[in-house]
């Protein structure tokens with residue numbers, strides 16, 4: 001793969017983009033922001049101790065618009081920590097960074113002093129190999145990160161203010177709209193990351209570099225690194241991860257495409273854009289969520305006789321992440337569902353592809369549970385990826401032993417019927433043909449059984 005780079009059209013296009021966004025009618029926010037810096041003095045920064053102060057950022061998209069005046073600065077903010085930030089890309093004017101006044105939820109924001117410096121990373125070093133006039137770098141530099149409501153957008157900026165002033169210009173801005181991405185297993189995933197460079201900065205002429213890193217619980221690796229100046233991809237061990245180079249050079253779209261989502265892809269991804277001496281990064285979460293496949297064993301269920309205990313097992317497999325909840329339900333002939341509890345849950349096992357499986361055993365005592373003639377037994381799995389169900393049909397042959405009330409009622413009904421038949425056969429002795437049959441069976445035990453059964457069926 002060899003892409004011929006001509007940076008001039010790239011930045012010319014970005015200029016066009018800028019003209020479009022300058023016409024943006026959106027209102028830009030006034031944001032409270034934590035100003036965080038290393039504690040000066042003792043420890044010399046080695047302790048990692050930081051101070052945190054409230055600051056206020058007035059955002060605008062062009063220098064002409066006036067921000068002072070109508071807005072009063074809150075009294076708990078030091079006037080020295082009030083800044084005006086000009087962001088021609090208008091990324092900081094995204095609606096989720098500007099909630100209506102009085103909203104309880106607030107966008108998150110942090111601003112830090114930033115020290116421009118060359119990078120020695122393989123895929124970045126080329127950007128600073130020709131010594132650049134450092135005069136431009138002599139200014140106050142800040143790195144800021146913003147997170148919109150509901151994680152709709154993440155923005156990181158590098159801004160520059162002439163030394164001692166409070167008016168910043170955004171020089172590099174990088175955004176992501178997939179701050180919290182989810183994907184099913186096996187699907188292609190796009191992790192969004194786009195950047196914007198102030199076309200008037202002398203740094204824009206020297207190219208850029210892109211780096212994607214993966215991080216989770218102490219495990220980190222380089223996913224992809226690309227030197228945009230030399231058009232060179234660094235060697236990584238990652239397979240199935242791509243950049244769209246055309247979109248990258250034409251529109252600053254550095255989104256990472258993962259060909260096929262796997263469980264091991266879950267974690268934090270950091271997109272870093274390098275300009276000579278500058279870098280900005282935005283971190284996002286990817287979670288691979290796959291609901292379980294369910295099966296019930298044995299299926300179909302054997303016919304059960306009253307009093308028999310059936311051992312059922314519900315196997316949930318191929319899901320990620322943990323946890324999973326399994327439970328059982330029974331739906332009788334009357335159409336009513338009721339819970340049979342969660343059964344005995346097994347521990348979970350992990351397969352080679354990182355997915356989990358887990359099962360639940362149910363001892364179904366057909367006499368205890370008043371299951372009637374049967375119905376549907378369902379295993380229900382509740383998982384972050386959705387609820388799944390699997391069912392088997394339960395058939396109880398014969399009838400379960402009736403309760404005492406039922407038996408007494410049946411004896412009563414049997415006696416009444418017996419009396420009735422006796423009476424009828426006595427008064428219509430002439431019609432022997434009909435009643436001889438009844439007389440024959442009434443004298444037998446099976447007659448009672450017949451009555452009981454009729455009772456059970458028609459009750």
Ligand SMILES: *[C@@H]1O[C@H](CO)[C@@H](O)[C@H](O)[C@H]1NC(C)=O
Pocket residue numbers: 190192194244247253254255257
């Ligand atoms: C960047 O490219 C990806 C695909 O490669 C696309 O899904 C995404 O919408 C693009 N982002 C922007 C801001 O155009």
